[in-house]
Amino acid sequence: xxxxxxxxxxxxxxxxxxxxxxxxxxxxxxxxxxxxxxxxxxxxxxxxxxxxxxxxxxxxxxxxxxxxxxxxxxxxxxxxxxxxxxxxxxxxxxxxxxxxxxxxxxxxxxxxxxxxxxxxxxxxxxxxxxxxxxxxxxxxxxxxxxxxxxxxxxxxxxxxxxxxxxxxxxxxxxxxxxxxxxxxxxxxxxxxxxxxxxxxxxxxxxxxxxxxxxxxxxxxxxxxxxxxxxxxxxxxxxxxxxxxxxxxxxxxxxxxxxxxxxxxxxxxxxxxxxxxxxxxxxxxxxxxxxxxxxxxxxxxxxxxxxxxxxxxxxxxxxxxxxxxxxxxxxxxxxxxxxxxxxxxxxxxxxxxxxxxxxxxxxxxxxxxxxxxxxxxxxxxxxx
Ligand SMILES: *[C@@H]1O[C@H](CO)[C@@H](O)[C@H](O)[C@H]1NC(C)=O
Ligand SMILES: *[C@@H]1O[C@H](CO)[C@@H](O)[C@H](O)[C@H]1NC(C)=O
Numbered sequence: 001x002x003x004x005x006x007x008x009x010x011x012x013x014x015x016x017x018x019x020x021x022x023x024x025x026x027x028x029x030x031x032x033x034x035x036x037x038x039x040x041x042x043x044x045x046x047x048x049x050x051x052x053x054x055x056x057x058x059x060x061x062x063x064x065x066x067x068x069x070x071x072x073x074x075x076x077x078x079x080x081x082x083x084x085x086x087x088x089x090x091x092x093x094x095x096x097x098x099x100x101x102x103x104x105x106x107x108x109x110x111x112x113x114x115x116x117x118x119x120x121x122x123x124x125x126x127x128x129x130x131x132x133x134x135x136x137x138x139x140x141x142x143x144x145x146x147x148x149x150x151x152x153x154x155x156x157x158x159x160x161x162x163x164x165x166x167x168x169x170x171x172x173x174x175x176x177x178x179x180x181x182x183x184x185x186x187x188x189x190x191x192x193x194x195x196x197x198x199x200x201x202x203x204x205x206x207x208x209x210x211x212x213x214x215x216x217x218x219x220x221x222x223x224x225x226x227x228x229x230x231x232x233x234x235x236x237x238x239x240x241x242x243x244x245x246x247x248x249x250x251x252x253x254x255x256x257x258x259x260x261x262x263x264x265x266x267x268x269x270x271x272x273x274x275x276x277x278x279x280x281x282x283x284x285x286x287x288x289x290x291x292x293x294x295x296x297x298x299x300x301x302x303x304x305x306x307x308x309x310x311x312x313x314x315x316x317x318x319x320x321x322x323x324x325x326x327x328x329x330x331x332x333x334x335x336x337x338x339x340x341x342x343x344x345x346x347x348x349x350x351x352x353x354x355x356x357x358x359x360x361x362x363x364x365x366x367x368x369x370x371x372x373x374x375x376x377x378x379x380x381x382x383x
Contacts, residue, residue: 131210133191133214137217139194139220139232145218152312166201216287247360281375
């Protein structure tokens with residue numbers, strides 16, 4: 001032993017032994033620390049944000065993890081209806097403190113500060129910002145389209161409506177990405193929020209996220225859409241005024257109240273102008289809400305082409321429920337049972353005075369013509 005020859009003559013044996021023991025202990029501790037850090041490195045663990053504190057409290061971490069799973073179920077659409085504010089607040093807290101700032105540092109500002117578009121996180125796949133968004137329109141058939149398109153194995157979609165570009169933009173892109181499902185290479189991330197189409201700021205905001213985003217708008221005859229919109233509101237608030245009294249500023253003169261949202265949403269040409277300031281027409285696909293019902297496979301063919309997907313969804317995926325008057329999926333994504341839309345969809349409409357309907361047709365006609373011209377598609381609402 002080199003140590004013994006060096007030290008044995010110079011030092012008393014007791015001191016020499018102590019030094020050897022301490023040296024061994026030091027080596028062992030170093031090895032142990034090294035081993036521990038290696039184990040920790042490969043373990044999935046919570047990563048704290050800019051506050052810079054580590055998740056020492058395992059119980060807390062576990063409860064957060066359970067929450068993540070719960071929210072995942074909700075976001076995947078097992079949980080229907082509007083999302084309460086609390087849901088968003090919980091999610092924000094969870095994502096802020098939990099899985100966001102892998103590369104700690106910036107506070108998550110949005111525009112002009114491009115952040116990596118993927119976030120890896122233990123396990124299968126990564127969360128990405130959506131590459132395609134169904135931006136509208138309300139009562140156009142966006143739910144049906146999303147349920148149909150997510151049958152495709154290369155599409156992963158958020159079930160609930162995130163309302164990021166209209167209501168929750170302040171939460172930041174990291175929060176938004178946290179809502180997205182994990183995707184594998186080659187899979188497209190999608191979401192749908194029908195109010196984006198009529199939200200003035202949405203086009204610029206989506207453009208700031210990604211100028212290559214593909215946008216899908218499901219449009220439907222604006223008159224039927226308005227009546228359907230009113231019917232939905234009526235089912236929630238039975239004591240609202242009649243459709244006729246809301247539609248007109250002055251029934252005698254026949255002046256339409258364009259500030260009423262049920263009317264305003266259907267002026268598609270006007271809303272579209274705003275989107276064309278940011279996106280070329282080729283980046284927006286217009287899906288006919290009527291054909292989505294009469295020929296879902298045909299419409300889905302166009303959607304798959306637009307998204308650059310292999311045409312996998314075909315006639316075989318649908319059957320028509322005559323009672324409902326609606327196509328249903330034989331095997332919806334993530335389930336083996338057939339699925340038709342909930343009973344709130346396709347509810348019967350109240351009888352509206354035919355004169356009022358005619359007045360509305362006349363009102364929308366020029367806007368429809370403009371819309372056909374802009375899109376190069378005749379949707380046949382005025383034939
Ligand atoms: C509706 O228009 C008619 C004719 O111009 C007018 O006499 C009436 O006062 C108007 N009613 C309302 C509520 O503005
Ligand atoms: C068709 O729709 C009706 C009414 O919603 C429902 O009761 C029935 O189970 C559906 N049939 C099939 C085969 O999906």
